[in-house]
Amino acid sequence: MAKIYERIAVIGCGLIGSSVVRAAREAGAVGEIMVFDASDHVRQRVRDLGLADHVADTAADAVKGCDLVLFGTPVLAVGEAMNAAASALEPGATVTDVGSAKGVIAEALNGAAPKGVFVIPGHPIAGTEHSGPDAGLAEMFENRWVILTPNDDASPDYQAAVERLSQFWRALGAQVDTMDVKHHDLVLAVTSHLPHLIAYNIVGTAADLENVTQTEVMKYSAGGFRDFTRIAASDPTMWRDIFIANKDAVLEILGRFTEDLQALSRAIRWSEADKLHDIFTRTREIRRGIIALGQESPEPNFGRDRGKH
Amino acid sequence: MAKIYERIAVIGCGLIGSSVVRAAREAGAVGEIMVFDASDHVRQRVRDLGLADHVADTAADAVKGCDLVLFGTPVLAVGEAMNAAASALEPGATVTDVGSAKGVIAEALNGAAPKGVFVIPGHPIAGTEHSGPDAGLAEMFENRWVILTPNDDASPDYQAAVERLSQFWRALGAQVDTMDVKHHDLVLAVTSHLPHLIAYNIVGTAADLENVTQTEVMKYSAGGFRDFTRIAASDPTMWRDIFIANKDAVLEILGRFTEDLQALSRAIRWSEADKLHDIFTRTREIRRGIIALGQESPEPNFGRDRGKH
Numbered sequence: 001m002a003k004i005y006e007r008i009a010v011i012g013c014g015l016i017g018s019s020v021v022r023a024a025r026e027a028g029a030v031g032e033i034m035v036f037d038a039s040d041h042v043r044q045r046v047r048d049l050g051l052a053d054h055v056a057d058t059a060a061d062a063v064k065g066c067d068l069v070l071f072g073t074p075v076l077a078v079g080e081a082m083n084a085a086a087s088a089l090e091p092g093a094t095v096t097d098v099g100s101a102k103g104v105i106a107e108a109l110n111g112a113a114p115k116g117v118f119v120i121p122g123h124p125i126a127g128t129e130h131s132g133p134d135a136g137l138a139e140m141f142e143n144r145w146v147i148l149t150p151n152d153d154a155s156p157d158y159q160a161a162v163e164r165l166s167q168f169w170r171a172l173g174a175q176v177d178t179m180d181v182k183h184h185d186l187v188l189a190v191t192s193h194l195p196h197l198i199a200y201n202i203v204g205t206a207a208d209l210e211n212v213t214q215t216e217v218m219k220y221s222a223g224g225f226r227d228f229t230r231i232a233a234s235d236p237t238m239w240r241d242i243f244i245a246n247k248d249a250v251l252e253i254l255g256r257f258t259e260d261l262q263a264l265s266r267a268i269r270w271s272e273a274d275k276l277h278d279i280f281t282r283t284r285e286i287r288r289g290i291i292a293l294g295q296e297s298p299e300p301n302f303g304r305d306r307g308k309h
Numbered sequence: 310m311a312k313i314y315e316r317i318a319v320i321g322c323g324l325i326g327s328s329v330v331r332a333a334r335e336a337g338a339v340g341e342i343m344v345f346d347a348s349d350h351v352r353q354r355v356r357d358l359g360l361a362d363h364v365a366d367t368a369a370d371a372v373k374g375c376d377l378v379l380f381g382t383p384v385l386a387v388g389e390a391m392n393a394a395a396s397a398l399e400p401g402a403t404v405t406d407v408g409s410a411k412g413v414i415a416e417a418l419n420g421a422a423p424k425g426v427f428v429i430p431g432h433p434i435a436g437t438e439h440s441g442p443d444a445g446l447a448e449m450f451e452n453r454w455v456i457l458t459p460n461d462d463a464s465p466d467y468q469a470a471v472e473r474l475s476q477f478w479r480a481l482g483a484q485v486d487t488m489d490v491k492h493h494d495l496v497l498a499v500t501s502h503l504p505h506l507i508a509y510n511i512v513g514t515a516a517d518l519e520n521v522t523q524t525e526v527m528k529y530s531a532g533g534f535r536d537f538t539r540i541a542a543s544d545p546t547m548w549r550d551i552f553i554a555n556k557d558a559v560l561e562i563l564g565r566f567t568e569d570l571q572a573l574s575r576a577i578r579w580s581e582a583d584k585l586h587d588i589f590t591r592t593r594e595i596r597r598g599i600i601a602l603g604q605e606s607p608e609p610n611f612g613r614d615r616g617k618h
Contacts, residue, residue, distance in 0.1 A: 100532075125531050129596070145529060177528075187525050190515050192532025198507055199533070201573050203592040205566045206499050216496050218599045219486075220454060222434050223409075223501025224508070226599065227536045233596035236589035243577045243585060254574055257514045258567070264510050265563055268552045276552060280545035283512040287438070287542035290527045290535065 004168045008068040009034040011059050011081050013046050015127060015235070016098045017072025018136030020172070021051050026138040029171040036062035037133075038073070038081070045133045060088035068168070071097035071105075075241040079108035091116035094161045098124055100188055100238075101246035102149045102181045110151065118161035121149045123184065124174060125192070129233040142173035149181045189249035194257060196239060197250065199231035313477045317377040318343040320368050320390050322355050324436060324544070325407045326381025327445030329481070330360050335447040338480040345371035346442075347382070347390070354442045369397035377477065380406035380414075384550040388417035400425035403470045407433055409497055409547075410555035411458045411490045419460065427470035430458045432493065433483060434501070438542040451482035458490045498558035503566060505548055506559065508540035 008024065010017045013035045024030045035052035036059045037043050047055050056062035063069045063085045071078045078097055089095065095117055099105045102121045109119045126144040128135065146169040150162045166176040179187070206217045206225065221229060243250055267275045317333065319326045322344045333339045344361035345368045346352050356364050365371035372378045372394045380387045387406055398404065404426055408414045411430050418428045435453040437444065455478040459471045475485040488496070515526045515534065530538060552559055576584045 125529055144531060147529070183520075187521050187529055188532060190518065190521055191526055191529040191534040194511060194514075195533030195537055197573065197577075198511060198537075198570075200589055200592050201570045202503060202507060202566060203595050204573075204588055205503075205562070205569045207591065207595055208565070208569075209499065209562075211492075212496050212499055214595070214598060215602075217500055218595075218602045220434055220456070220496055220500040221599055222453060223497060224504035224540055225500040227540060228504055229592070229596040229599055231533055231536060232589075232592040234589075234593075236586050236593060239589050240582055240585040244580045244582060247577050247580070251574060251578060253514070253518075254570075256517070257511060258570065260514045260517075261507075261510045261563075261567065264506065264513075265560060268506075268556050269560060271553045271556070273549055273553060276549040277545050279513055280509055280541075280543075280548050282516065283509050283538070283541040284543075284545060286512050286516055286523070286527070287538040289523060290530055290538055293524075293527045 003029065003031050004164060004171055005030045005066075005068040007032040007034065007066045008070060009036065009056075009062040009066040009085075010052075011036050011062060011069065011071050011085060012073030012077070013037045013042055013051070013133050014072060015131050015133075015135045016124065016140070017070070018046070018049075018051060018133040019126070019138070019140035020070060020072065020098070022136050022138035023141055023172040024168075027171045027173075029168055030068070034062040034066060038077070042133055049133060051133065059085040063090075063093070064088050065090060067093050068165070069093060069095045071095075071099070071109075074235075074238050075099040075101050075105060075245045077241070078105050079112070082109055082112045086112045086114060089114055089117050092118075094118045094120055094165055096120050096122045096148075096165060098122060099245075100192060100242045102184045104245040106149060106151070106181045118158055119151065120162055120165050121181070122165065122169070123147045123149070123188070124169070126174075127234070129230050131235040131238075139173070141169065144174050146174040146176050147184055148176060148178045149184050150178055185246050186249045186253075189246055189253045193242060193246055193250050194253050196231055196234065197243065197254065198257075199228040200239070202228050203232040312338065312340050313473060313480055314339045314375075314377040316341040316343065316375045317379060318345065318365075318371040318375040318394075319361075320345050320371060320378065320380050320394060321382030321386070322346045322351055322360070322442050323381060324440050324442075324444045325433065325449070326379070327355070327358075327360060327442040328435070328447070328449035329379060329381065329407070331445050331447040332450055332481040333477075334360075336480045336482075338477055339377070343371040343375060347386070351442055358442060360442065360445075368394040372399075372402070373397050374399060376402050377474070378402060378404045380404075380408070380418075383544075383547045384408040384410050384414060384554045386550070387414050388421070391418055391421045395421045395423060398423055398426050401427075403427045403429055403474055405429050405431045405457075405474060407431060408554075409501060409551045411493045413554040415458060415460070415490045427467055428460065429471055429474050430490070431474065431478070432456045432458070432497070433478070435483075436543070438539050440544040440547075448482070450478065453483050455483040455485050456493055457485060457487045458493050459487055494555050494558045495562075498555060498562045502551060502555055502559050503562050505540055505543060506552065506563065507566075508537040509548070511537050512541040
């Protein structure tokens with residue numbers, strides 16, 4: 001495959017950043033790879049793992065001479081990292097990121113970008129519950145969606161930069177969509193942020209019970225709870241930042257969720273059998289829609305899916 | 310393996326009932342297998358699949374001469390099925406079930422059981438989101454927990470019946486625990502019923518949004534939502550019955566969940582970064598506890614687990 005970028009900098013090299021590094025290398029999509037991370041420990045691990053061509057000591061050092069700069073830090077750290085890197089950015093370089101809340105990031109990147117630099121925020125919908133550079137995977141983005149949220153710059157140069165970044169992600173195995181920043185943040189509040197919030201919450205609730213032991217919760221978690229613990233094991237710093245950065249959309253969706261939950265609770269209290277059956281039948285249809293879309297295999301997955309009641 | 314029961318009847322042959330049939334056959338744990346199901350369609354499928362030695366036309370016919378009778382119907386249908394079968398039960402037979410709420414079932418079975426019949430309610434914590442006799446699996450119970458909720462009959466005959474039923478489940482690959490009925494229903498409200506309620510609810514909430522399309526929800530569901538759709542695809546009749554049968558424990562746990570969610574929501578609204586980080590760090594520890602207990606492998610599962618933010 002032809003190189004898409006000559007030299008990229010990954011600023012923040014955790015689970016996703018290090019997956020980009022691994023995947024870009026494996027795909028032959030880039031020439032040189034520079035890495036910077038604010039953590040001494042992470043920089044050392046990246047060196048030990050031999051992931052990058054060069055591990056820089058500052059963000060500005062890392063981005064020099066790069067035609068792509070990708071921020072992989074927690075969402076609320078992108079602004080500071082960009083400020084540190086901005087003066088060293090080359091004209092014509094593209095700046096992107098991988099954060100799950102795009103409003104705050106688009107503002108920070110656009111606010112700090114020097115003239116001639118193309119800001120194209122991005123979000124690969126991929127990950128695991130693990131964290132750090134050791135947890136990255138070259139195959140992380142295969143058959144995953146990446147959403148880019150370009151600004152409204154209609155110039156041919158900017159459009160070409162968006163197309164080039166799309167090619168880069170496709171080279172890493174992903175499919176690419178573009179979307180308005182605000183809409184992205186609302187969609188992700190539904191498909192990702194609220195599910196994580198709920199999972200964190202239920203695991204916390206279970207931990208606080210006086211008359212059910214932790215061991216019991218763990219032993220019998222195959223009943224459904226186990227899936228929530230996996231989601232609730234995701235990186236705490238990353239999620240703290242996402243909820244704060246996307247609070248408006250998250251609280252809006254959470255309000256609707258709570259309303260619906262009250263209605264469901266009332267139907268249970270009054271043994272409204274038909275209403276419950278209707279609700280549960282409808283949600284089953286949505287699952288079928290996802291399978292029909294090819295997002296998931298309909299077969300049960302033995303190691304993982306057994307144990308749902 | 311030596312036979313543990315000479316002749317068993319499975320009354321209600323859906324996902325779990327047909328898995329018991331398949332697993333018992335494969336383990337050589339039983340002589341003859343009788344099946345009854347209230348649905349003509351299910352009886353025909355059981356015949357077509359050749360699962361049983363005999364498919365009876367009534368519950369009473371099925372249980373004649375059986376030393377084990379296992380009810381696999383939805384929770385609220387067990388009482389009626391037991392009433393239909395009771396007069397034909399043999400003295401010395403064991404009556405059990407596989408329902409996820411044990412209070413209602415223990416009452417129904419004990420109320421209808423003739424003298425000399427051993428009632429031992431049971432609950433294999435196993436399943437998939439699929440339903441019906443075609444979805445059953447011989448390996449369904451391997452390394453899964455089965456909780457028996459025996460009554461307080463300390464007689465040697467009853468104790469021997471409990472031990473024999475435990476042997477049966479172990480022959481099918483399961484581990485067996487015993488527990489008080491009320492405690493079972495509380496534990497399962499946490500580890501299974503509330504997770505399902507929440508999953509059903511969030512999938513319903515997502516379906517009702519005006520400004521996010523169903524297609525968007527499905528396409529970007531890898532962010533966490535997809536796990537919920539799998540749980541929310543479980544059998545509607547089964548779950549309607551569980552929530553109604555176990556409403557006291559479910560509403561109690563749901564009350565705590567809602568309280569905690571309000572506190573979490575408030576922490577987001579006021580950007581309480583440290584509080585959020587603490588909560589999310591704590592839930593991660595619980596996941597580690599489950600891995601340490603050997604309930605789950607720490608490795609990411611690629612087809613399934615990628616895509617968590």
